[in-house]
Amino acid sequence: MSSTPKPTSSENIVAQKFDRCLADLIVKSGVGFSAGVIASVILFRRRAWPVALGTGFGAGMAYADCDRSFNPARIPGTRIIPSSDAKKEGSS
Numbered sequence: 001m002s003s004t005p006k007p008t009s010s011e012n013i014v015a016q017k018f019d020r021c022l023a024d025l026i027v028k029s030g031v032g033f034s035a036g037v038i039a040s041v042i043l044f045r046r047r048a049w050p051v052a053l054g055t056g057f058g059a060g061m062a063y064a065d066c067d068r069s070f071n072p073a074r075i076p077g078t079r080i081i082p083s084s085d086a087k088k089e090g091s092s
Contacts, residue, residue, distance in 0.1 A: 017066075017069050017070060020069065021062065021065070021066035021069060021070075024062045024065055024066065025059060025062040025063075025066070027062075028058035028059065028061050028062040029055050029058040029059045029062065030058070031058055032054035032055045032056070032057050032058025032059070032061075033051060033054055033055045033058065034054075035054045036050040036051035036052070036053060036054025036055060037050075037051055037054075039054065
């Protein structure tokens with residue numbers, strides 16, 4: 001029995017990210033839907049647009065989080081250093 005864990009394949013990493021994104025979409029859309037229903041009943045005399053707006057906001061937030069998960073260069077303040085520059089800085 002070796003104590004070193006097996007390396008994770010890239011397919012498994014992508015599958016985990018996709019599963020996380022799908023779960024995030026369901027949760028955030030559900031919260032937006034619930035907030036829209038409550039706003040519709042309490043404030044807007046049972047109109048449909050607050051429900052659609054809340055669901056859309058939740059789905060948009062989940063999309064943005066998923067986009068950042070798959071493309072870390074989109075995170076504000078992140079700088080990608082090319083490998084050639086990283087080797088130059090390391091040798092100085």
